[in-house]
Amino acid sequence: MRRQAAGATLVQRCATDSTSEAIMSLLFFGKDPNTNGDDCPTVWVDDKNADLLFQGWKADEETEAECLTVGHIPDSEAVIRIPARMVPLIRKACDAAEERSALR
Numbered sequence: 001m002r003r004q005a006a007g008a009t010l011v012q013r014c015a016t017d018s019t020s021e022a023i024m025s026l027l028f029f030g031k032d033p034n035t036n037g038d039d040c041p042t043v044w045v046d047d048k049n050a051d052l053l054f055q056g057w058k059a060d061e062e063t064e065a066e067c068l069t070v071g072h073i074p075d076s077e078a079v080i081r082i083p084a085r086m087v088p089l090i091r092k093a094c095d096a097a098e099e100r101s102a103l104r
Helices: 061-070 086-102
Strands: 002-005 008-012 023-030 044-046 053-054
Touching: 008 061, 023 086, 053 086
Parallel strands: none
Antiparallel strands: 002 008, 008 023, 023 044, 044 053
């Protein structure tokens, strides 16, 4: 299911848990505008809890090593690279997340 919402597209995932409730609804804000639309950096907001979700390029070893100078990166986390040209999309996603949460 898709619908427009505040400059984004709400994507209702069809996956369900044992109670047959939808697991997650994501507001799609966009993909890197300078790519072909496949396998590229993407930004979403979780419509249930206002979390931001990013798909990006995995950081190279040198970048990851520099990030490790300020703390451990757990196995459940990753350092990703998002191009600066996506800032307008990320800004819109941040505004939507803030509106959906108690941050204001």
